[in-house]
Amino acid sequence: MQQPLETIFQNQKANYKAVGAPSADIRIQQLKRLKDCIQKYELLIFQALADDLGKSKFEAAVTEVYFIYSEIDFAIKHLRQWVLPKRAKSTLSSLFAKHRITYQPKGICLIIAPWNYPFQLTMGPLISALSAGNRVMIKPSEYSIHTSNIILKILTTAFDPSSVYCALGNQDISTALLELPFDHIFFTGSTQVGQIVMRAAAKHLSSVTLELGGKSPVLIGQDTDLQKAAEKIAWGKLLNAGQTCIAPDYILIQKDQEAQFIHYFQTAVAHFIYSPSGAMNRDSYAKIITPKHLSRLHQLIDDACTQGARIAWKGAGDSADTFAPTLLQNVPPESRIMQEEIFGPILPIITYDTLEEAIKFIQDRPKPLALYLFSNSIKMTDHVLKNVSSGGACVNDVILHVSNPHLPFGGVNQSGTGSSHGYFGFKTFSHERAVMYQSNFAFSKLIYPPYSDKSSLL
Ligand code: NAD
Numbered sequence: 001m002q003q004p005l006e007t008i009f010q011n012q013k014a015n016y017k018a019v020g021a022p023s024a025d026i027r028i029q030q031l032k033r034l035k036d037c038i039q040k041y042e043l044l045i046f047q048a049l050a051d052d053l054g055k056s057k058f059e060a061a062v063t064e065v066y067f068i069y070s071e072i073d074f075a076i077k078h079l080r081q082w083v084l085p086k087r088a089k090s091t092l093s094s095l096f097a098k099h100r101i102t103y104q105p106k107g108i109c110l111i112i113a114p115w116n117y118p119f120q121l122t123m124g125p126l127i128s129a130l131s132a133g134n135r136v137m138i139k140p141s142e143y144s145i146h147t148s149n150i151i152l153k154i155l156t157t158a159f160d161p162s163s164v165y166c167a168l169g170n171q172d173i174s175t176a177l178l179e180l181p182f183d184h185i186f187f188t189g190s191t192q193v194g195q196i197v198m199r200a201a202a203k204h205l206s207s208v209t210l211e212l213g214g215k216s217p218v219l220i221g222q223d224t225d226l227q228k229a230a231e232k233i234a235w236g237k238l239l240n241a242g243q244t245c246i247a248p249d250y251i252l253i254q255k256d257q258e259a260q261f262i263h264y265f266q267t268a269v270a271h272f273i274y275s276p277s278g279a280m281n282r283d284s285y286a287k288i289i290t291p292k293h294l295s296r297l298h299q300l301i302d303d304a305c306t307q308g309a310r311i312a313w314k315g316a317g318d319s320a321d322t323f324a325p326t327l328l329q330n331v332p333p334e335s336r337i338m339q340e341e342i343f344g345p346i347l348p349i350i351t352y353d354t355l356e357e358a359i360k361f362i363q364d365r366p367k368p369l370a371l372y373l374f375s376n377s378i379k380m381t382d383h384v385l386k387n388v389s390s391g392g393a394c395v396n397d398v399i400l401h402v403s404n405p406h407l408p409f410g411g412v413n414q415s416g417t418g419s420s421h422g423y424f425g426f427k428t429f430s431h432e433r434a435v436m437y438q439s440n441f442a443f444s445k446l447i448y449p450p451y452s453d454k455s456s457l458l
Pocket of ligand 1: 114121
């Protein structure tokens, strides 16, 4: 019989108190065990990702499973360095003291994951949490159920529930978990649920990392090689059929480039996912997670078209579980599709006259998770980066900034708070504690009262 979540939480807490923070050796052993277990179930993970999202083995390997192998290898390689206390300089008032920044595990952490990269976004934060020496309770998404089941199998094989526990279920389980006084909550999902998580965390003053979504714009400059840009954008938009938190959400382009862009985009898409006969190659194109999500995409288009938008191009291949790539023109900024994160293979094209107008368009909206800019002008690039806030930015490409573990990954305000990946993920799950080791030759007495005869020191 399942133990109540409260009992599991208390067991983790008691166990952590009894044993203390695990050594770097133990953390590395945990990570190796996790990797071995993932490797053991690798074929089942690929099958689960195909069942949930129609991901091809190649796409699943690159964006989920191998991504996680490299994250584990990176942590194992650097962990002994990460855990070392870092020196901090002394000041005049504490000249002979030693100062260190030490990294303590936060303690018992909660990870809540979404369905779009269900394996990567559950395992990635777990790797960081374990690297930092924490106990973890983890809730994968209820929508990607095949992947969630295999995650459960991996985690119950690799770990005792007193160190890692996986709870399957829907938002009711999240709600129950959010009642518990976790030391840290790492949430990946929508901005709306992020607000719920932050409110729940406030009750216990748990620290939070929110990896949220939003509309990531692509700003195309006049001097851009449109063919290359369109190809990169098409790849980024079609990846997981647009169900990617940092997918290019909409295009800002000058009117005289629009027709060319549409042509090159169509050509790239044809090359990527259609056979010469025009049929869609399902091996290269994911499905939409549920019929409910699919019908939302149709509604977004209907709604935009009712308000004056025009379908500039739509590929073949709409089906009961796929949505064909679609380009929209003349899209009113107040339409739903320009208000909500699209999260599907629809790309609205918005035209601008001046760069300042394009910048203002982005500035007037919630801060995006990613900002994409295509330009060969350093002056323009610097100007845009300086004036537009975003979680991350990628110049002359899309998506790929997420793949470098030396870079922090995360949002800003509406697109999230805190960061993940590599050392940044380790720090997220650690408390950076300031420690001062006072010397016997301290000048502290100088600041003790009585103060009456000390004013001359000022
Ligand atoms: P979601 O917010 O609906 O759900 C995420 C998780 O929260 C799921 O496990 C779900 O069970 C749980 N949940 C849902 N409603 C809840 C509630 N009321 N209370 C508590 N928990 C609740 O998100 P989703 O649809 O699974 O994922 C899509 C969203 O995630 C998009 O907005 C996307 O941009 C974002 N996302 C962000 C990142 C990132 O790294 N920033 C990565 C992937 C996805």
